[in-house]
Amino acid sequence: MLLIYITMGHLYPLLVAFVVLSWASRSHADVKFVFSVHRHGARNVLPKTSLLKENSAFGGPTLLPQGLNQTYSSGVTFRTRYMNASTCTGTNTCLLGSTSGGRYGVLNAPGVSFHNYNLLARSSALDRALLSSRGFYAGLFPSSPGLIPNNNMSMPDGQQPVPVYSVADVNDYVIRGYTKCPAYDDRLAAWYNTDEFKRKETETQAFRERVKALAPDMDCNLTNWWNVYDAWNVWNSTGLGDRFPPQGYLEPADAAQMTPLANWLEASKMRSSLTGNLLGGPLVSELLDGMSQAARAQELNSDTYIKVMTISSHYNTMLGLLSALALDTNSPAATAMSNPNRPSNWLATGALPDVGGPKIPASASLLVLELFSEQPTSPLLVRLVVQDGPSSPYVTIPLPCSSGSASPAGTCTWPAFQTWASSAALSASDWCKACRNADAATCIQINLQGQLDSSQGSGGHKDWEIAVAVVVTFVGTLLLCGVIAVVVRQRSKRAWSQFEHNPNETKEPKISC
Numbered sequence: 001m002l003l004i005y006i007t008m009g010h011l012y013p014l015l016v017a018f019v020v021l022s023w024a025s026r027s028h029a030d031v032k033f034v035f036s037v038h039r040h041g042a043r044n045v046l047p048k049t050s051l052l053k054e055n056s057a058f059g060g061p062t063l064l065p066q067g068l069n070q071t072y073s074s075g076v077t078f079r080t081r082y083m084n085a086s087t088c089t090g091t092n093t094c095l096l097g098s099t100s101g102g103r104y105g106v107l108n109a110p111g112v113s114f115h116n117y118n119l120l121a122r123s124s125a126l127d128r129a130l131l132s133s134r135g136f137y138a139g140l141f142p143s144s145p146g147l148i149p150n151n152n153m154s155m156p157d158g159q160q161p162v163p164v165y166s167v168a169d170v171n172d173y174v175i176r177g178y179t180k181c182p183a184y185d186d187r188l189a190a191w192y193n194t195d196e197f198k199r200k201e202t203e204t205q206a207f208r209e210r211v212k213a214l215a216p217d218m219d220c221n222l223t224n225w226w227n228v229y230d231a232w233n234v235w236n237s238t239g240l241g242d243r244f245p246p247q248g249y250l251e252p253a254d255a256a257q258m259t260p261l262a263n264w265l266e267a268s269k270m271r272s273s274l275t276g277n278l279l280g281g282p283l284v285s286e287l288l289d290g291m292s293q294a295a296r297a298q299e300l301n302s303d304t305y306i307k308v309m310t311i312s313s314h315y316n317t318m319l320g321l322l323s324a325l326a327l328d329t330n331s332p333a334a335t336a337m338s339n340p341n342r343p344s345n346w347l348a349t350g351a352l353p354d355v356g357g358p359k360i361p362a363s364a365s366l367l368v369l370e371l372f373s374e375q376p377t378s379p380l381l382v383r384l385v386v387q388d389g390p391s392s393p394y395v396t397i398p399l400p401c402s403s404g405s406a407s408p409a410g411t412c413t414w415p416a417f418q419t420w421a422s423s424a425a426l427s428a429s430d431w432c433k434a435c436r437n438a439d440a441a442t443c444i445q446i447n448l449q450g451q452l453d454s455s456q457g458s459g460g461h462k463d464w465e466i467a468v469a470v471v472v473t474f475v476g477t478l479l480l481c482g483v484i485a486v487v488v489r490q491r492s493k494r495a496w497s498q499f500e501h502n503p504n505e506t507k508e509p510k511i512s513c
Contacts, residue, residue, distance in 0.1 A: 030096045031082060032380065033294035033371040035287050037311045037318050038074065040132035041067025041364045045234045045241040050192070050223040051185045052178055052269070052316065059127035064238060067128065068135040070364035073390035075139025078366065081394060083113075083140070093370070095307060104141040104160040114141070117304055121164045123312035124175045130164060132364070133312035137162040164312070171441045173431055174282045178316045181435035184278045191274060192223055196350070200264070207257055214245035222265065229262035260357060263344065267358035270319035271349035272326045278435055279316065280324030281426025288418060288425055291371050295380055295414055298373075315360045318367045322347065324424045331355070332398045336410070337386070346386070362389035371414065380414035 044061040048054045063071075080087045085099035098113050105112040123133045143158035155161060166172075173180055191197060201222045211228060212220040220228055235244040250258070270279075277284065290309050297305035311317070327333045328347040334355040338345035344359030361367070366387040373380050384397045398410030401420035412420065426434065432443035 030376065031093055031370050031372040032096050032298060033291055033305075033307055033309075034082060034095065034368055035290055035309050035311075035370075036078070036366055036368045037283070037313055037321060038071070038132065038136060038367075039315050039318060039361045039363060039365045040126075040128040040312065041070035041074075041135065042238065043067055043128040045230055047227050047230075051188055054179070059125075061128060063128040063131040063135075064240070066238060067363060068131060070390055071132040071135030072139040074364040074366060074387070075136040076142075077139075077387065077390050077394075078136070079140050079142075092374075093372075097303060097307070102141075103144060104137075104162050114308065116163065118306055119162070119308040120306050121162050121310050121312070122175070123164050123166045124172055124314065124317075125166045125169045129175075129312040129314065130166065133164045133310070136310070136312065136364075137164075170439065173428070173435075173437065173440050173442065174286060175311060175313045175317050177282060177431065177435070178275075178279045178320055180437055180440060181278050182437065183435045184275060187274050188269060191268075197222070204257075204261060207254060207261075210254055211245065211250065211258075214247045214250065216247070218245075225261055225265050229258050232258055233262075263358045263360055266315070266360045267319070267346070267349045270316065270323050270328075271351055272323040272328050273351065275320055275323040277324040277424045277426055278431070279320030280322070281424055281434075282428065282431050283311070283317070283321050284324050284421055285425040285427060287369060288421060291369075291382070291414070292418070294371050298380065315365075318361050318365065319346065319349075321367065323349070325421060326424075327397070327400075328352065330400050332410075333400070336395065336397050346388070359388075361386075362392070364390050366394075368394075381411040382414055382417040383408075383411045 040063060042064045044064060046054065046061045054060055079102070081091065081093050082088055082095040083098040083102045085094065088094035088099070102114075103112050104114045104119065107115045107117055121133055121137065123129045138159070141160040141162065144160065169176060170180075178184065204222065208220045208222070208225075208228075212218065215228070218228055218231070231241060231244045232250075234241045268274075286309075290306060293305050294307065297303070322328065328349040328351040330347075331352060334345060334347040334352050337347045338356030345356035346359060346361055348355050348358040350358070368385050368387075370383045370385065371380055372383065382399065384399055385394045386397060387394050396408075396410050399412045399417065399420075401412040401416040402410050403412075403416070428442050429446045431437070432440070432446055437443045438447060
């Protein structure tokens, strides 16, 4: 055994050094909460209508192997920024508690930092988003060979699976509200008749006619351009789908116009003057709820709260969130999104001039809002960062609520962000009313409850009108049974009251579901 003797004279400087290093290790910023909205990876061809509706095939087009690899890489870069002590310390972006093990598993298990009490993974119900979430978390929590002998801590091959939550697409107004909002559909249809759109039609007519000559069966109208571009892009980048164009080849000059025109069309659809907060308002509400709980946990010095919330989604989800916050009208934000190395810009929706060309988020892109503090006891700040695909850097986008006193630049104090963003948030009932949606289960229930409350207030004469109005799906049937149960109870009470006066004139109601 090697014994090392240290005199008090030698011990004092070591103690001082230990205290300094300990303080320094705690002096870097801690990220308390991250709210990350991801775009899925590369997928197969996706036909959709001019109003963003897709076909009814269950699950939609599948995620491709390339897409799974893209989302895996996205998870790796996310871990580098927030969970890898050797990298996140240098950028002051370590997620609170993540560097003690960085694994996902059972609460209180050795080496486990994340579990179902502090991480929530959500996804739309479509194949490309669900599998993208799987790829992302495989990169974020990589297989740990050291865990393989202990099957109580991981899968037999060392994987650390993360549960991903979803709801049926017909009821998903938070992630895919852009496909379920008649009020937005009306605005979009009206935009197709504007002078701006008609000018673009005229400007691109000759180009689209040349494409049409090589693809005579394809609708090359500007309203359908996404489908033209998508068929071409999937075929040329992956070799999947039908050959496009089916006859001959596009000239280089025409091939160079395919993507910019699609980007212009799709980005313009997400302009805040068209979307308002209809598409992103419910997501803003969930963001604020998550941040509020994290901020409250800091006040209580509690470590049990959701620290990571991820949404596996679509580019319309991401752009809808940015538009709900009207960031496409904010010059500092739009300028930060575009620079000489990135001439194309998510926020170039046409709301501002001279902010680069329009661009939809790349496959496996991330949009992240962070709640953090520069010191353990410093005020909480909010920062927005984006990553346009896993090979791109994280870029900070300044928020309009930032002030000179907030540091680093472009961040907001939590109270200022909460006040600013609250105006964009929509509750479920507000969204149903604003979008005029009567089909999502949440909207059916809210409408039903409102009618029931109104009925009860007017003497109970419209109970069966409410029941007949329910859409008789599985969910609708359950809701219908609930209404009937209320009706039975109310009428049973009235029947009993009548029975006391004239027992020969009353029969027990018989209703079944």
